[in-house]
Structures are given as structure tokens and as C-alpha cells.
Amino acid sequence: MKQKIAALLVKYPFLKWATNRFVLVTLFFIVWLLFFDTYAFYDHQTIDNEIEKLEENRDYFQAEINSDDKNIKKLYRQEEVERYAREKYYMKRENEDIYIIDSDKEYPTEETN
Structure with missing residues (x-):
């Protein structure tokens, strides 16, 4: 043997x-x-990918917060409040007509061959 x-x-x-x-x-x-x-290589890869996604979300929402803060600061002025109300809520002054033009609709056009 x-x-x-x-x-x-x-x-x-x-x-x-x-x-x-x-x-x-x-x-x-x-x-x-x-x-x-519990700290296996595959689990680390999964967690790292999740962390990347969460950091991207954090950056996106931080940019949105900064944008909203700028808009809020603008709305401290009376002219900006009026402009915002006229654009978003279609409010109008007395003796004024508002015409809404919807540019998102596509109108069919005839093509000639």
C-alpha cells in the first residue's frame, strides 16, 4: 500500500x-x-451596487431640494408670486383673457406623394 x-x-x-x-x-x-x-464576496457586490443606487438617488434628490429652495426664495417677491400663479394656476387680472395653447398635441398633417 x-x-x-x-x-x-x-x-x-x-x-x-x-x-x-x-x-x-x-x-x-x-x-x-x-x-x-455572512460577509461573502457576492453579498458585498450586491450591497455595493445598492449603495451606488442609493447615492445616485441622494444626489438627485439633493439637486431637487436645491432647485426647490431657489424657487422658494424667488417667491418672496410679489412679482414672482403673481407670475407663478398666472403660469401654473391660470389666474388672471381683471379685464384680461387667457388663451391656453397646448403644444404637446400632435396634429396630423397630410403628406402628398
């Missing part, structure tokens, strides 16, 4: 290294940490 093992070790020298218990334990822990631990 020992002769067969010795013959195998001579024929395949990596078996001596691969059957070392320290190597096996180290490989076990590496596999464990990569795939099965």
Missing part, C-alpha cells in the same frame, strides 16, 4: 502538497469566506 502511495506521489508531485492538512484547512476557509459567510 505504501508503495502505491509513493508511486503516486512520484508520478503526481502536487498530491503531496494538496493533501497537506494545512493547505486543506486554508482552502476550506477561503471557500467558506467567499461563498458561505
Whole structure:
């Protein structure tokens, strides 16, 4: 039996290294940490992607907040309040008519061939 093992070790020298218990334990822990631990590599990738999305959302909403703050500061002036009311709520002054032109509609045009 020992002769067969010795013959195998001579024929395949990596078996001596691969059957070392320290190597096996180290490989076990590496596999464990990569795939099965609560801080596994795949979980880290998923969490990192989620963090990127949340940071993008934070940047977007921060820009929106800054824009809204600028608009609020504008509305402290009476002229801006009047302009905003006329544009958004179609309010009008006395003796004034408002015509709403909807430019979003597409009107079909006839094409001649």
C-alpha cells in the first residue's frame, strides 16, 4: 500500500502538497469566506451596487431640494408670486383673457406623394 502511495506521489508531485492538512484547512476557509459567510464576496457586490443606487438617488434628490429652495426664495417677491400663479394656476387680472395653447398635441398633417 505504501508503495502505491509513493508511486503516486512520484508520478503526481502536487498530491503531496494538496493533501497537506494545512493547505486543506486554508482552502476550506477561503471557500467558506467567499461563498458561505455572512460577509461573502457576492453579498458585498450586491450591497455595493445598492449603495451606488442609493447615492445616485441622494444626489438627485439633493439637486431637487436645491432647485426647490431657489424657487422658494424667488417667491418672496410679489412679482414672482403673481407670475407663478398666472403660469401654473391660470389666474388672471381683471379685464384680461387667457388663451391656453397646448403644444404637446400632435396634429396630423397630410403628406402628398
